[in-house]
Amino acid sequence: MALHFTREELAQRQRKAAKKIADANLHGLLIFRQESMYYLTGYDTSGYSMFQGMYLGADGALALVTRSADQRQSRLTSVIEDIRIWPDREGENPAVHVRDMLERYGCRGQRIGVEYHAYGLTAQRGKLVDAALDGFCDVVDGSDIIRLLRLVKSPAELDYMRRAGALADEALNVAIRMTKPGEQVGAIYGEMLNVILRADGDPSASRWPMGAGTEALMVRYHTGHGPVGANDQVQFEFAGTYRHYHAVLMNVILTGRVDPRHRDMFNACRDALEACKEVLRPGHTVGDIYAMHAKVLSKAGYDGHYIKVCGYTMGATYPPTWMDFPMIYEGNPQPLEPNMVFFMHMILLNSETGLSMSLGETSIVRDGPCEAICHAPRELIVN
Numbered sequence: 001m002a003l004h005f006t007r008e009e010l011a012q013r014q015r016k017a018a019k020k021i022a023d024a025n026l027h028g029l030l031i032f033r034q035e036s037m038y039y040l041t042g043y044d045t046s047g048y049s050m051f052q053g054m055y056l057g058a059d060g061a062l063a064l065v066t067r068s069a070d071q072r073q074s075r076l077t078s079v080i081e082d083i084r085i086w087p088d089r090e091g092e093n094p095a096v097h098v099r100d101m102l103e104r105y106g107c108r109g110q111r112i113g114v115e116y117h118a119y120g121l122t123a124q125r126g127k128l129v130d131a132a133l134d135g136f137c138d139v140v141d142g143s144d145i146i147r148l149l150r151l152v153k154s155p156a157e158l159d160y161m162r163r164a165g166a167l168a169d170e171a172l173n174v175a176i177r178m179t180k181p182g183e184q185v186g187a188i189y190g191e192m193l194n195v196i197l198r199a200d201g202d203p204s205a206s207r208w209p210m211g212a213g214t215e216a217l218m219v220r221y222h223t224g225h226g227p228v229g230a231n232d233q234v235q236f237e238f239a240g241t242y243r244h245y246h247a248v249l250m251n252v253i254l255t256g257r258v259d260p261r262h263r264d265m266f267n268a269c270r271d272a273l274e275a276c277k278e279v280l281r282p283g284h285t286v287g288d289i290y291a292m293h294a295k296v297l298s299k300a301g302y303d304g305h306y307i308k309v310c311g312y313t314m315g316a317t318y319p320p321t322w323m324d325f326p327m328i329y330e331g332n333p334q335p336l337e338p339n340m341v342f343f344m345h346m347i348l349l350n351s352e353t354g355l356s357m358s359l360g361e362t363s364i365v366r367d368g369p370c371e372a373i374c375h376a377p378r379e380l381i382v383n
Contacts, residue, residue, distance in 0.1 A: 002042075002044070002076055002077045003042045003077070003078075003079070004042065004044075004160075004243045005042060006156075009154060009156060010040065010041060010042055010079055011079075013039060013040050013149070014040055014041075014056065014060060014062065015060065016149055017040060017056055017145065017146055017149055018056060018057065018058050018059065018060045020145050020148075020149065021056065021057070021058045021113065021142075021145060022058035024113065024142065024145065025111060026058060026111050026112060026113045026140070026142065027057065027058055027110035027111055027112055027137075028055055028056060028057035028058055028061070028102070028105065028107060028110070028112055028113070029055070029056050029057075029112070029114075029115065029142045029145055029146075030053055030054070030055055030098065030102075030112060030113065030114045030115060030129070030142075031054040031055070031056060031115045031118075031146065032048075032052075032053055032054075032114075032115045032116075032118035032120050032121040033048075033117070033118040033119075033120070033147075034118075034119075034120065034318045035146075035150065035315070035316060035317055035318060035324075036054075036115060036118075036146040036147075036150070037054050037064075037078075038244065038316055038318075039146065039149075039150050039316065040054075040056065040062075040146065041054075041062070041078040041079050041080050042077055042078045042079060043064070043074055043077055043080060044077040044244070045070050045073050045074065045077070046318070046319070047067060047069060047070040047073065048119070048120035048318065049120065050067055050069075050120075051067070051086070051094040051095075051120070051125055051128075052064065052066040052067065052070065052094075052120065053065050053094075053098050053101075053121075053129075054080070055098075055101055055102060055105060061105050062080055062081070063080070063083075063084065063101050063104070063105065064078075064080045064082065064083050064084065065084045065085075065086055065094065065097050065098050065101050066084075066085065066086070067085065067086065067088060068085050068087070068088065071083065071085055082101075084097060084100075084101055093128060093132070094125075094128070095125070095128035095129045095131065095132035095133075096132050098129060098132065098133075099132045099133060099136055102133075102136070102137065107136075107137050108137060109136075109137060110137050110138070111137070111138045111140065112133070112137045112138065112139055112140070113139075113140055113141070113142020113145060114129065114139055114140070114141065114142055114143075115142055115143050115145075115146065116141050116142075117144075117147075119318075119320060147324075147325060150315055150316075150324075151313060151315075151326075151337070151340050152337055152338075152339050152340055153315065153340070153364075154339075157245065157315070158339060158341075158364060160242050160243045160245040160316075161245050161247060161314070161315075161341055161362075161364065161373055162247075162373050163201075163240075163242040163245075164201070164239070164240040164241055164242040164245045164246055164247040164373070165240060165247035165362060165372075165373030165374035166240065166374075167195070167196045167199055167240030167241070167242060167247070168238065168239060168240030168248065168249045168362070168374040169240070169249075169374050169375055170196070170199070170240070171192040171193075171195055171196055171238055171249070172236075172238075172251070172374075172375075172376075172377075174188070174191050174192045174195055175188060175192055175236055175238075175253060176377075176381055176383075178191060179228060179234050179253040179255065179381075179383055180228060180255065180383050181227075181228055181229060181230045181232070181256065181383075182227055183228050184225065184226070184227050184228075185210055185211065185212055185225035185226065185227070185234065186225045188210070188228075188234075189208060189210055189225070192208075192238060196240055200242075201240060201241050201242050202241040202242065202243070202244060203241065204238070204239040204241045204246060204322055205241070205244070205317040205318050205319045205320070205321055205322040206221070206319070206320070206321050206322045206323070207221035208221060208236075208237060208238040208239070209221050209222075209235065209237040210225065210234070210235060210236055210237070210238070211225060211234070211235050212225070212226065212227070212228050212229060212233065212234045212235075213226075213229060213232055213233070214354055215235070216233045216235035216252060216356035217235075217351065217354070217356050219235070219237065219307075219347060219358075228255055229255065230255065230256050231255060231257050232254070232255045232256065233252055233253075233254055233262065233356055233357075234252065234253045234254075235252050235358065236249070236250065236251055236252070236253065237249075237250040237345075237358070237360070238250075239322055240374065241322075243316070244316040244318065245314075245315060245316045246314050246315070246316075246317060246322040246362075247314065247343075247362040247373050247374045248314065248322065248343040248345075248360065248361075248362050248374075249360065249362070249374050249375075249376055250345045250358045250359065250360035250376065251358060251359055251360070251376050251377055251381065252266075252356060252357050252358055252359075253381045253382075253383060254381065254382045254383070255382070256382075258380070258382055259355065261353065261355055262355055262357060262380070263380055264300075265302070265348045265350075265355065265357035266359070266380045267300075268296070268297055268301075268302055268346075268348065268357075269297075269346035269347075269348060269357055269358060269359040270359055270378055271296050271300070272292075272293050272296040272297050272300075272346040272359075273344060273346050273359050273360065273361070273376070275292050275293075275295075275296050276289050276292050276293050276296075276310070276344050276346075277344070277363060277369070277370050277372070278292075278369075279292045280336065280342060280344065280363055280365055280370040281336060281365060281367070281368065281369070281370060282335075282336055282337060282338060282365065282367060283336070284335075284336050285332060285333055285334060285335055286326045286327075286328050286329075286332040286333075286334040286336065286342075287328075287329070287330060287332040287333060287334075289310065289311070289328050289342075290309075290310055290328050290329055290330050290331075290332065291330070293306070293344075293346060294310075294330070297346065297348070302348050305348050305349060305350050306346070306348055306349075307349070308329060308330065309327050309328060309329045310328045310329075310344060310345055310346060310347070311327075311328040311342055311343045311344040311345050311360065312324055312325065312326065312327045312328060312342065312343060313325065313326055313340060313341060313342055313343075314341045314342060314343050314362050315341060328342065328344065336365050337365060338365055338366055338367055339364065339365065340364070340365040341362060341363070341365070341373075342362070342363060342365070343360060343361070343362045344361070344363070345358060345359070345360030346359050346360060347360075359376050359377075360376060361373075361374050361375060361376040362374050
């Protein structure tokens with residue numbers, strides 16, 4: 001079997017989740033997030049793009065409803081024993097097969113949580129589930145039960161996070177070496193990804209935002225990249241990924257003559273990142289990180305040029321995004337605990353001047369100073 005955690009660790013996660021389900025006064029939880037399935041059972045697939053659902057009972061019962069295309073994948077990558085196949089054919093309603101699974105586990109008339117916040121459970125599929133369970137059981141939103149358990153990483157998870165961080169550092173070295181006038185941004189992208197895959201890493205859950213010139217003001221992936229200019233700014237946001245665990249780095253590399261405003265922006269981002277790393281420890285909240293980010297960048301004169309989120313938690317995620325909750329935004333009350341992992345990014349985007357600057361890296365929360373698992377440059381990179 002292609003398990004990346006011991007059976008004992010997976011069983012322990014299931015027991016913790018079952019207790020949380022019971023504490024929420026639920027008979028069981030219907031799970032639709034692929035991240036949750038991977039976390040609890042090792043199940044590893046891209047098949048969540050189609051309909052599938054897993055059940056975990058407060059008593060520890062475990063079952064999966066999926067398609068025939070994932071029948072073997074679910075057996076080879078997970079510890080799930082009860083795997084049920086809903087048939088691909090015209091007019092078939094997979095939610096009915098989920099209800100039949102729940103009937104088998106005594107869920108009729110019970111209170112059942114549903115992991116509604118899942119990319120695989122589209123609005124249409126969610127309506128199918130609600131309709132199938134209407135009158136069968138009482139349904140409540142259970143989207144946060146497994147998400148909150150996933151926040152604090154085990155030693156094995158942290159080992160994967162550190163390996164992802166090392167891959168991110170290797171990719172950064174490629175970016176620094178290749179970002180020169182005349183080089184195609186796409187070629188840099190390809191070589192950065194190559195160094196990760198050659199080391200047994202994975203493609204990341206997000207497409208990397210990269211761009212030169214005015215494209216450096218965009219922090220989302222877009223199609224159509226040109227060459228690096230003679231006097232240019234190139235925005236990088238990328239992840240080293242290992243066993244689906246992500247460590248993200250972010251920075252801007254300049255070419256040619258340095259605009260003094262670029263240097264000032266870099267210094268502000270560096271100061272803000274260092275200040276936020278001091279906050280990233282128990283005794284603070286996620287919102288405290290954002291408050292420090294805003295304080296430092298505003299004091300440096302960049303009020304109105306930073307975005308309203310400065311990072312998010314990291315872990316094992318699947319497409320379409322490596323971003324996970326909690327997000328680092330104003331007032332977020334989530335307490336910080338040891339062995340949580342966060343990507344903190346300091347981003348300045350000035351639409352008036354056309355200048356962009358960023359700096360970000362991923363760190364583990366510790367009882368004392370946080371542990372950076374990848375390392376953004378502390379000096380402005382100019383080629």
